Amino acid sequence: MNIVLVGAGPRNLSLLERLLAHAQRTDEETTITLFDPFPIGGRVWNPDQDPTFLMNTVTQQLTLFTDPSVAKSATGVFGPTFYEWAITVGPEFIQSHNFKNAAIFLDEIARINPNRFTSRALFGVYAQWFYENLGNYRPKNVQFAYLRKAVIDVQQTAPHMFKVLLEDGSTVDAEQVVMALGNADEANTNEEQGFADFTAQHTGLTYVPAGHPAEARLDTVPDNEPVILRGLGLNFFDYIAKLTVGRGGHFARDRAGELYYVPSGKEPKMIAGSRKGLPMHARGLNQKKDAESHRPIFFTAGNIDRFARENNGKVTYDFFFNLIEKEMNYKHYQNVISDFGLTWPFNAAEFLEALRHSANLNATAREWGVPDEYIMNWDRILNPLGESAEAVDYNEFMVKYLTWDINDALKGNVDAPYAGAFDMLRDVRPVIRHYLDAG
Structure with a gap:
């Protein structure tokens, strides 16, 4: 063969x-x-x-x-x-x-x-x-x-x-x-092709098309000139690294132990943005050893199969997402009450047991006296700026948001109320594979 x-x-x-x-x-x-x-x-x-x-x-x-x-x-x-x-x-x-x-x-x-x-x-x-x-x-x-x-x-x-x-x-x-083709090239979208054509027709402009960052011609980006970074996903961090430490800049610590960046003078003036306007959430500091992972309670192959059997082999998006939402909410509240700096007026084991049998974990958490600032607010997670984005001082908001996000992530991908819940999504991928394999 x-x-x-x-x-x-x-x-x-x-x-x-x-x-x-x-x-x-x-x-x-x-x-x-x-x-x-x-x-x-x-x-x-x-x-x-x-x-x-x-x-x-x-x-x-x-x-x-x-x-x-x-x-x-x-x-x-x-x-x-x-x-x-x-x-x-x-x-x-x-x-x-x-x-x-x-x-x-x-x-x-x-x-x-x-x-x-x-x-x-x-x-x-x-x-x-x-x-x-x-x-x-x-x-x-x-x-x-x-x-x-x-x-x-x-x-x-x-x-x-x-x-x-x-x-x-x-x-x-x-x-x-x-x-197993991995990251394959894609043709430019009409919008991207428009950028490329516009650049070709005007001197002094550079356009680096979307693609694999390691192969991008970033050496064509001039020193000290404005450059727009379009998108704040994983590739954004690659470009930031290449255009800063990749050009001779470096990081150092002050006497308080805080990191600061020492520029080389060869960096461009970077303007970064995306449709959402925010970078990905900070990855929680790793606390997981080897193959250690979260064991799901709600988002399980058994629960998906049971729903499919009762609904002609189909699983609705609402049911599918509801299981994920409940799983993340549960992990969030488990980490919130595990904070030894907080004192709760209830028995932790009884509270978690109530969550396991709850149809609405946020409502149950409120009934048990969890304050609003600890409630898993999905609207805020999906849209941190809220509906009043134009009235917000964006620089002030961004500094506060990133500070909160980083401080949460420093608590670890097991213990952090948010980063721990987000990291759990990596652990339940076998359930998603099961869902796809089962058709």
């Missing part, structure tokens, strides 16, 4: 390990080929990219291996998490290879912390080590290889046969093809 894996990022690398595990059970001759125009790790985790760009998951929560907690039909390879690899074999692996950013990687590892964030490039190095390590577990009946080429088309030629067309015009025949 000939298998083609399009993309050499984490998904296909994990799939490669599973294929090798299942191949132990058969004598069938199998060839597996990974294709990617980028190094092992793929576009997002390219080890050759600028290490300024950070991951959005802390180091101890990252791995390409399964562990005994994962049910598997074929036993595979166990190995170190990203953090464990970094503090053990990582430096030796880097020194034995010719990585473009080797000195920076070794510097990163010397300062690595299980609860902080490291570069996407360094995770790409871990991905390459993982790929090379799999060679030690290859069954005799399997050959696998990685080719740094782009796949531009896949055509089905028979019920179980595909022709894979490569960028150089050559083709590969395969019985199975898996496409």
Whole structure:
């Protein structure tokens, strides 16, 4: 059998390990080929990219291996998490290879912390080590290889046969093809194309189109000139980093321990905004060890299945969101009453039990005497400025809002009343996968 894996990022690398595990059970001759125009790790985790760009998951929560907690039909390879690899074999692996950013990687590892964030490039190095390590577990009946080429088309030629067309015009025949394409390019929207056209028609203007931040031509943005950053999502932080510390600026601490930024003088004058006008909520300081996660009470596969059975196999959006809202509200109130600095006139266990059986957790919290400032106000969460946005001193509001958000996040992604509830959404993704798998 000939298998083609399009993309050499984490998904296909994990799939490669599973294929090798299942191949132990058969004598069938199998060839597996990974294709990617980028190094092992793929576009997002390219080890050759600028290490300024950070991951959005802390180091101890990252791995390409399964562990005994994962049910598997074929036993595979166990190995170190990203953090464990970094503090053990990582430096030796880097020194034995010719990585473009080797000195920076070794510097990163010397300062690595299980609860902080490291570069996407360094995770790409871990991905390459993982790929090379799999060679030690290859069954005799399997050959696998990685080719740094782009796949531009896949055509089905028979019920179980595909022709894979490569960028150089050559083709590969395969019985199975898996496409894990990751972050693919998109054509400009009409609005974006309008920006590009306007820029081309006027001298002195620069337009950097939407795309992968590590490949954006930010060197074309002039020093000390105004630049608009459109959007405040994850890529916004990449651009901010590249246009500040990436241009020689750095951070220091004052005598009170507060961080402040020391500019290099090469930064542009950045004007940032989005439709919502606010950045993403601050990620809670990590308190979760390894695979530790929130165990849902309301938003469970069982509750979704039960509703589907009673409604001809369908789940309404209102029911689906109501379960998520109740789950987040419960976690919020659990963290509010866990604050040892507060004294409540009720038994905590009885209060939580009442919430578990409540149709409206906010109403129940009010009945038990929880003050309004601790009530989970969804209107305020979704629209912090409220309806009186034009009457608000925006600078004053923004400083207060960010201060509140950061102080809450510093309480941790387990204990914080808000950041703890928001972080829970990452833990219930298996329920969302179940919902999709069940159709």
